[in-house]
Amino acid sequence: MSVEGSAGASGDVRLPKAMKVKSKQPAQRQITAEQILREAKEIQLEDDFKAPKTIITDPQELAEYRLRKRKEFEDTARRVGRWNHSIWIKYAHWEESQKDFRRARSVWERALDVDYTDTNFWLKYAEMEMRHRFVNHARNVWDRAVSLLPRIDQLWYKYIHMEEMVKETAKARLIFDRWMAFEPDHASWMAYIKFELRYDEVDRARAVFERYVEVLPSVKAWVRYAKFELQHNDVARARSCYERAMEALGEDSHMEEFFLRFAEFEEMVKEHERARAIFQYALDHLPKGAAQELYTRFVAFEKQHGSREGIEDVVLSKRRFTYEQEIAKNPLNYDAWFDYVKLEESTGNHDRIREVYERAVANLPPGDEKRFWQRYIYLWIKYALFEELDAGDMEKAREVYRTALKLVPHGSFTFAKLWLLAAKLEVRAKRLPAARKILGLALGSCPKGKLFKEYIQLEMTLGNIDRCRTLYEKYLEWNPANATAWLKYAELEVMLSEAGRARALYELAISQPALDMPEALWKAYIDFEMAQGNRDRTRLLYERLLDRTKHVKVWLSFAKFEAEALPQPEQGEQEGEEAQPRQTPPGEGSSAAERGARAVRARGVFERGLRAVREGAPDAKEEAVMLLEAWRDFEAACSDFRRRDEVAAAVTAVERKMPRRIKRKRAITNEAGLASGMEEYYDYVFPEEAGAAPNLKLLEAAMRWKRQKMAGGGDKGEGGAGGDSADGNGQQEDGQQADEGQQQREREEEGQEEEDY
Template sequence: MAMEEADSAGRFLTKKETQVRLPRSTRVQNKTPATVQITAEQILREARVQQEAEIRAHKEKFTDAEELSEYRLLKRKGFEDHIRAVTSNISVWVKYAQWEEPKGFCSCKVHMGKSVEGGLPEHDVMAEVFRNGNEKSIFERWMTWEPDHHAWSAYMEFELKYNETDRARAIFERYVQCHSTVKAWVRFAKFEVRNGEVARARRCYERAIEKLGEDGQFEELFIAFAQFEEKCKELERASYIYRYALDHVPKGHGEELFSKFVSYEKQYGNREGIEDAIVGERRFQYEEDVKKNPLNYDTWFDYLRLEESSGNRQRTREVYRRAISNMPPVEEKRYWQRYIYLWINYALYEELEAKDMERTREVYRDCLKLIPHKKFAFAKLWLLAAQFEIRQKHLSGARSLLGTAIGMAPKDKIFQSYIEIELQLGNLDGCRNLYEKYLEWTPANCYAWTKYADLENGLGETERGRAIFELAIAQPVLDMPELLWKAYIDFGISRKEHERTRQLYERMLNHTKHLKVWVSYAKFEAGLPLEEESRAEEEGREPDPQVVEEQQKQRALRARGVFERAFENIRSSTPELKEEGAMLLEEWQETERNIGDLANVAFVQEKMPRRVTRKRPVISNDGTPAGFEEYTDYFFPEETGIAPNLKILEAAYRWKKQKVTKDGEE
């Protein structure tokens, strides 16, 4: 009403007008309990009372045979229509047969025949219909056809329905003879368990394993057997069955078996059993991995570490043999590097863990025979085999191995280690012979020449050491001649043969004019000890100051002369190496400062170049310009030809700096 008035007035309703008013709550005055309580019993009683009467079909009475036949015709028509709609529904056929059964057995039999022809399971129909003494004979005739599992199950259930346990057991015996499968044997065992025959059930499982033989190594059978023992509280037997199964079931068919075993150990096992289960789980995973890729040596290493930690030597050796049997398919060293470490670990395991020295020697021998030494070699393997023989105090065996290695696959590491072993044994003649073979094999190896000379010098054979150095520097080709010259010069300095050392520097400059050689030569001259001071120290007197001063002047002049020769050589022979010239002057200047009172720093300062930052174009690989880059250039005082350009650049730089300063002030 209010809305109609608002619409007629052409306005909106207010909040007060649209508010819904509810009755206010009242307080309960009478708190005494009601006569009839609302309980579950009361609710069910009321529902029962108020329930409508069941509708029952009325009984039909027929006055004559014609009326009865019409009724039967209608019922048959209804059944036939229903069967055509759902032909595979066995309950419809059974109801039809049950309805026909009181009228005559032949009619019922006809309908059962139709059901069988329709593809329905025969035993289901038979079990529902035939209630006379011919059931067993029918089943026996059926079993002669050797039907599937369902038919046998129906026969056994029929016998058990009448508590014919012995006959059911006999049927099971025939069943497992007809179908000797895991499924049949497990059903037989479960039948015995239901009847409380534990011993018979265990015998069923044992007969199944014996009967099936190799074909019976299926995880379902072992799982059922182990679970049976577990239910019987025979935990040791269950654990043994699990372990036996894991050892005999193929690796690729035991996932569920292993999962059940792990669960069993976690539930009933002790700490060792649980650890064994975990190790077994990891072992199973490694087996799967190496089966997929047998050349994955990292997986083999992990697998071997697992077996070594378990402490089973037989299993560990078996895994090692399987691992080393997977040789790389290509004879290239990069493919063999990881593979060789399998052999090395195998040998170390036999020596350190198994303590089997003969087997260790055999492992090294087999590995060395396997390697194609003409294509590549592994010095580490030869040395490990030789060191093993030394630990066994079999020096002749170690020398034989290393000699064979030098003859078949000579390498620097083998020579060096062999020489070190002979040196520790004090066999100096053997060391000399090895150095001679070493240098015959690689005459350009400066390291070998240096170590040979150091050996002779360490033994006090100075002349032999000097002769070796002379032979070395006379070689036409050397891999690192600077190291050889440095070692020879250090040898002369250590012997205080200054004149010989000076001659060595001069000979070295005939081979190379490198900046480092000039600097080292100059510093050698500047750092020579004074003869007067050395002689006075030997004679136990004070040195003569005048002689000392004269010798200091001569020393400074010699060092300065070397620097001058070096600077002149760089500026005349390689004028483009300006940076090397600047570095030489810096070293010269530093040396002059260290001379002391006789220094001539100003003379060197006059030769110092001016450092200027310049730009030059950058050309990419395809020949196109790629911008500019900054570089540092040096201008020496004697370079007067470029002085005007240099002055222009300096003036431009000062102008730019003044302009930037002026703009900043404004």
């Protein structure tokens, strides 16, 4: 059979000839399924169809209408009625609207056959019967519902509500009894009780309460029972309820809520002692973590009805038990011990305080590391201070210190504070030999700088200078690198007017190979010599210091020293001698000549310093700037004893040495060593550097010209030599100009901004 062509005489169907695709490339505009659906929705006409209103005019039409609707409902129920329960409800409501209650009941019964556990079926079924006043039918529905679903409280409530609506109180009570036989929850029992109270049946309500607390023995049930009796003004019965609850529940009654309600009841009936006893019993038997509200209410109760002592006892007992719990969890929690001790100290009971201290210090740290002992040792210190200051027992405090010192492993570490407090205790007790013995033992077993300082201070206070010197010597033998010890020792000698001894100490100090603060020692030595008015010794010290360091601050201090007059030492008057008039040493006066001589020496120091900084550390440009600024200020300050033109010339000479501050750029490298951008920074260009740059460029240009001539070759004779010389000079000038232009272009490219400093 041929595929091409149309149908022939034999009736064969011929398919059209396949068309060739002209282009298999994707279209510029792609069509998606979403777009097709959207366009179809846009062109779809609005559905304005409304079902025509049907007017039924005779019974036959009504019967047809009902038949058609019932058929629709039946078909729908047959298809989806098993899982779509709303179909049965609509069907039944429609039959109800047609006043055909027999068929409506039939529909409900069929729905219940499908799923009788659907509470909605029972509720709407019974509500239909109740709406149309079929009370017996509704009662039958409710009775069947609660029999099949006795744990659905809503069905019981609706059933009882219907009986109350029709004034059948006895039947409602019987329904409640049936319901209570299933032992429902608390809300159901309270509904029964409220039902009896609505009809003033107090005895019946009490009987229901008895059944209630028997079926559901709980704190909630007994508290409600007691409140019921209290509402009916029967205090004895209410108290009996609480007492019976404690007997019936046993340990289960030990709940915060129960004791709170019990205490509130006793407080309400003005039995304050009973309420207090209940609070105390509860606090003794309940865990403190589960009695926070109880504590709060007890404090409020004591504030209202108790004394101040009672309130404090409540608060203290609560906090005491809290600390006991924390300590039981971790005996090494020294912060908790401190808080516990502070609490007991607030009570003033010495026996209890000592007991807590002894328990606290009995918990030794786990290891011989100082960080474990730092908090622990303060327990001993506080213990000793309590015995001395609060208890007034010096011997007991002394024993506490001795015990603490024996416990500390002094071979690994020590606590200078403990030794010093023990010694100061002996000083306050006026037992100086005992204090010296303690401090001597400390220095012999575990010397520390703090021990030396405090011991020296003690002897200084007592006026024992020889002991102070001995202690300083021991201190320096133990730690000769401690510059502070040398300074204090020298200051002691200066205070005693022993200049020779002080100078010898300073010489020993600066000759030490290692010092922790040599700069402080040198400064103190120089200040000492200046205070003695000895310029030559001071100048020699500066020179010795400059041999060790060329720091700019040393040069500045040296120049300032040379420029100023030295302070003269005070000349005391000896007993029995007349005061001698003070004589100013040569060169330390205030005349113009003397001041000029000092200025010359200071200017020489500035020049030496600038030369040393520029030659010794060329990169230390900021230090050089500091020196020049100080020099310029010094020259400007000489105007009171020099002529203005001289001062101006001197200032101008210094300013010529000042550098220019320029802004440059440099590459930034990251941690990996790669370039990550550019940053700007300020640099200083001194006049000598700016002058050397053109000469360097000129030499470089000459070398380039020479290499070019040697590469070109050829001798040109004498005339040629002269010409070459001329050409060379011209080449050098051209090279210099080219280099200067290149330098200017580089400066513009780098964004350098020159400004006068």
